[in-house]
Amino acid sequence: MPIDLHTHSTASDGTEPSDVVVAQAARAGLDVVALTDHDTYAGWPAATAAATELGVDLVRGVEVSCSERGISVHLLAYLVDPEASGLLHELDRARDSRVTRIDRMVELMAADGIPVTVEEVRAQAGPGTTMGRPHIADALVASGFVRTRDEAFTDVLRNGSRYYVSHYAPDPVRAVELVRAAGGVPVMAHPFANGRGWTVDDSVIERMADAGLAGLEAHHRDHTPQERTHAVELAARLGLFVTGSSDYHGAGKENRLGENTTTPRVLAQIEEQATSGIDVVRAARA
Numbered sequence: 001m002p003i004d005l006h007t008h009s010t011a012s013d014g015t016e017p018s019d020v021v022v023a024q025a026a027r028a029g030l031d032v033v034a035l036t037d038h039d040t041y042a043g044w045p046a047a048t049a050a051a052t053e054l055g056v057d058l059v060r061g062v063e064v065s066c067s068e069r070g071i072s073v074h075l076l077a078y079l080v081d082p083e084a085s086g087l088l089h090e091l092d093r094a095r096d097s098r099v100t101r102i103d104r105m106v107e108l109m110a111a112d113g114i115p116v117t118v119e120e121v122r123a124q125a126g127p128g129t130t131m132g133r134p135h136i137a138d139a140l141v142a143s144g145f146v147r148t149r150d151e152a153f154t155d156v157l158r159n160g161s162r163y164y165v166s167h168y169a170p171d172p173v174r175a176v177e178l179v180r181a182a183g184g185v186p187v188m189a190h191p192f193a194n195g196r197g198w199t200v201d202d203s204v205i206e207r208m209a210d211a212g213l214a215g216l217e218a219h220h221r222d223h224t225p226q227e228r229t230h231a232v233e234l235a236a237r238l239g240l241f242v243t244g245s246s247d248y249h250g251a252g253k254e255n256r257l258g259e260n261t262t263t264p265r266v267l268a269q270i271e272e273q274a275t276s277g278i279d280v281v282r283a284a285r286a
């Protein structure tokens, strides 16, 4: 019963619409998939319709961008009430700030002779999309400056780049509180994925656990075997469950659906802990 609890659609920086992500999940033989776009619920309706049709169960979620003193933290939030105003307000703020931040990054790049304009970046995303560096990467691919998103990230778009600009994001402890207040279940995404930037130390995760964190995404391709083991041990010490997921972004990354999975037991815990009234969409099966 493969369960993959972390994917992205064109509502953020995935390359496929959310109904196509669900169709791909069906093709990949998943029984359950979670849609977790960065800072938006915009992909939920199309994914819900597709899940019902295609025989895949859908966990509606979101990946909340957070910042702990400048260090980026991603918090997966499952089965949240999309109308809960506290969390919604923070997501809106982060999305707005991401737009200004893209403008600023493009300005710095263009001033250095890199062939990219704000219009070209906007053209890579539909209306209401959560904008991110991958959309700048797509514009650089379109103009022939680089061949792939990954190539853009190894140089001009990486965290330490002279063109890097941060955006507003709530601190992770507050985000955990807001997810719980929205009836959702907070799980820290790829906690030790330090390949592309700094990660927080365990004391921050301890404070998140005190605030209501439910789990750690231990099994993720950006973790080494040692980091997975550490995540499993830390979770056990803090009374958290662990998940495994692909972090699928369509053609935007190599991550394949189902490459890491979560146990049915943990999915049951997520459902038990959710108080939002947002249920797992159960698909009728033939």
Ligand code: AMP
Pocket: 013, 038, 131, 132, 133, 134, 149, 150, 151, 153, 154, 196, 249, 252, 253
């Ligand atoms: P941002 O949210 O704008 O800071 O951009 C970070 C996003 O870029 C992450 O969510 C990743 O999905 C994506 N990303 C990071 N590194 C790469 C890479 N090497 N190739 C493709 N996408 C990447």
Ligand code: FE
Pocket: 008, 013, 038, 249
């Ligand atoms: Fe992403």
Ligand code: FE
Pocket: 063, 074, 189, 190
């Ligand atoms: Fe992430």
Ligand code: ZN
Pocket: 006, 008, 063, 189, 247
């Ligand atoms: Zn993600």
